[in-house]
Amino acid sequence: MDEALLRTLTPTVIGVLVRRGADFAAAEDAVQEALVEALRVWAGEPPRDAKGWLVTVAWRKFLDAARADGSRRRREELVEGEPVPGPGEAVDDTLRLYFLCAHPSLTPASAVALTLRAVGGLTTRQIAQAYLVPEATMAQRISRAKRTVSSVRFNQPGDVATVLRVLYLVFNEGYSGDVDLAAEAIRLTRQLAAKTGHEEVAGLLALMLLHHARRPARTGPDGRLVPLAEQDRSLWDTCLIAEGVDILQAALARDRLGEFQAQAAVAALHADARTAEETDWVQIVEWYDELVRLTGNPVARLNRAVAVGEADGPRAGLAALADLDPALPRYAAAAAYLHERDGDPATAARLYAEAARSAPNLPECDHLMRQAARLNARLRGGAAT
Amino acid sequence: MMAKYLLLKHYRGAPAPANDVPMDRWAPEEISAHVKYMEDFASRLEETGEFVDAQALSMEGTFVRYDGEGRPPVTDGPFAETKDLIAGWMMIDVETYERALDLAAELSAAPGAGGKPIHEWIEVRPFLTAPPTITE
Numbered sequence: 001m002d003e004a005l006l007r008t009l010t011p012t013v014i015g016v017l018v019r020r021g022a023d024f025a026a027a028e029d030a031v032q033e034a035l036v037e038a039l040r041v042w043a044g045e046p047p048r049d050a051k052g053w054l055v056t057v058a059w060r061k062f063l064d065a066a067r068a069d070g071s072r073r074r075r076e077e078l079v080e081g082e083p084v085p086g087p088g089e090a091v092d093d094t095l096r097l098y099f100l101c102a103h104p105s106l107t108p109a110s111a112v113a114l115t116l117r118a119v120g121g122l123t124t125r126q127i128a129q130a131y132l133v134p135e136a137t138m139a140q141r142i143s144r145a146k147r148t149v150s151s152v153r154f155n156q157p158g159d160v161a162t163v164l165r166v167l168y169l170v171f172n173e174g175y176s177g178d179v180d181l182a183a184e185a186i187r188l189t190r191q192l193a194a195k196t197g198h199e200e201v202a203g204l205l206a207l208m209l210l211h212h213a214r215r216p217a218r219t220g221p222d223g224r225l226v227p228l229a230e231q232d233r234s235l236w237d238t239c240l241i242a243e244g245v246d247i248l249q250a251a252l253a254r255d256r257l258g259e260f261q262a263q264a265a266v267a268a269l270h271a272d273a274r275t276a277e278e279t280d281w282v283q284i285v286e287w288y289d290e291l292v293r294l295t296g297n298p299v300a301r302l303n304r305a306v307a308v309g310e311a312d313g314p315r316a317g318l319a320a321l322a323d324l325d326p327a328l329p330r331y332a333a334a335a336a337y338l339h340e341r342d343g344d345p346a347t348a349a350r351l352y353a354e355a356a357r358s359a360p361n362l363p364e365c366d367h368l369m370r371q372a373a374r375l376n377a378r379l380r381g382g383a384a385t
Numbered sequence: 386m387m388a389k390y391l392l393l394k395h396y397r398g399a400p401a402p403a404n405d406v407p408m409d410r411w412a413p414e415e416i417s418a419h420v421k422y423m424e425d426f427a428s429r430l431e432e433t434g435e436f437v438d439a440q441a442l443s444m445e446g447t448f449v450r451y452d453g454e455g456r457p458p459v460t461d462g463p464f465a466e467t468k469d470l471i472a473g474w475m476m477i478d479v480e481t482y483e484r485a486l487d488l489a490a491e492l493s494a495a496p497g498a499g500g501k502p503i504h505e506w507i508e509v510r511p512f513l514t515a516p517p518t519i520t521e
Binding site: 222223224349352353356357358359360362365366369370372373374376377 | 421
């Protein structure tokens with residue numbers, strides 16, 4: 001059974017039902033039911049017209065539900081008004097769904113859940129597993145989200161930036177449960193890129209591909225975090241890198257820079273270096289300058305300070321860091337790294353231990369603790385001689 | 386009859402363990418060995434059908450309380466040094482109380498500085514269950 005094909009068809013079929021007069025929430029429920037039935041009935045071989053099959057079944061499910069609601073009259077009106085199914089498929093239905101599911105009235109968590117279900121075609125159970133919450137909780141989150149957007153007109157144009165933020169969140173969630181959210185985010189962004197010519201969609205897609213390419217090298221065999229400089233670069237996926245770079249270059253050539261293109265440019269420069277020593281830090285600093293100019297984001301400033309430390313030496317990096325708020329996430333880790341490079345292992349060890357205590361996840365905490373331990377062991381060795 | 390227990394690890398608030406060296410003073414390989422021991426312990430319990438859940442908690446936490454209608458919640462800021470601070474938990478579902486104690490002891494034997502067991506004090510807390518159907 002080709003689950004991937006089914007999931008690709010999900011937004012299209014929802015679009016067809018909505019154009020026939022179903023409201024979005026009911027259409028989405030009906031298509032979920034049709035998907036479940038397809039998984040059961042198709043058994044290894046999808047029908048020749050998979051989309052037609054899904055539309056027929058989903059429409060029947062919708063009418064059944066409408067009848068169960070007692071709105072027979074509405075159902076009859078709909079059946080009479082039903083357009084003749086034909087080749088007149090609106091390419092933009094999928095695009096409209098992206099906008100609806102990322103509507104600014106939704107919280108980020110709701111927008112993520114709704115996008116994964118209505119655009120991605122994942123089941124509520126799969127989404128719940130991926131985000132480590134009970135299925136009933138996720139079901140509530142999705143149905144509340146649908147209620148929130150129920151008054152939004154389906155054909156209302158949306159802001160692509162809100163969609164990109166949602167896809168970025170999905171990608172960054174990484175990997176837990178049986179759904180690979182990073183791969184799913186890439187699939188959804190690829191699909192979006194095929195429907196819009198927006199430079200930032202291309203920028204985000206390139207950013208995702210370039211980061212995804214490094215995934216096999218990012219964790220060691222024992223599950224520990226491997227920092228960029230220590231990664232085995234032969235494990236990087238060169239096909240993904242080539243694709244990411246191509247997409248980025250085409251976007252940059254159109255001269256409408258945005259934050260995702262700038263971030264992707266940094267990732268591309270890392271991908272371009274055969275060894276950590278060959279990294280073009282001067283160019284990376286320039287891209288972080290662009291990023292800071294575009295967003296003013298303090299996290300971009302922090303990353304810039306680390307890059308300055310590589311390009312112009314640790315003292316320059318520490319000077320750049322001095323302008324920032326020490327309460328920023330990963331400030332202590334960045335300071336520790338720069339102090340070690342500046343030849344002050346005692347301060348670095350103290351800061352690494354401090355960074356470990358405020359680390360947002362366990363692998364990062366273990367990694368920072370190991371850095372502190374490494375320096376403390378060296379300091380003890382030094383005292384003995 | 387299966388019963389659930391919470392095995393609690395403390396950053397602070399438990400009696401000091403025998404092998405009491407802060408983690409940043411261990412050798413890096415000792416940290417790796419410790420992490421591996423904990424992961425292996427959890428996978429073994431999954432295999433025996435006794436594992437329910439395990440979570441690690443951040444070292445930072447805050448006490449919060451209601452301060453009356455229309456007022457923002459009151460916080461006492463980060464925990465003072467003397468307050469109890471839970472590091473994480475493992476929830477297990479086991480046949481007997483003795484089994485829960487044995488597993489807690491195994492957790493307490495996780496290697497620390499010098500590769501030797503930490504002898505950390507683990508708190509074992511039974512869950513209160515739903516009342517049984519037959520009571521007389």
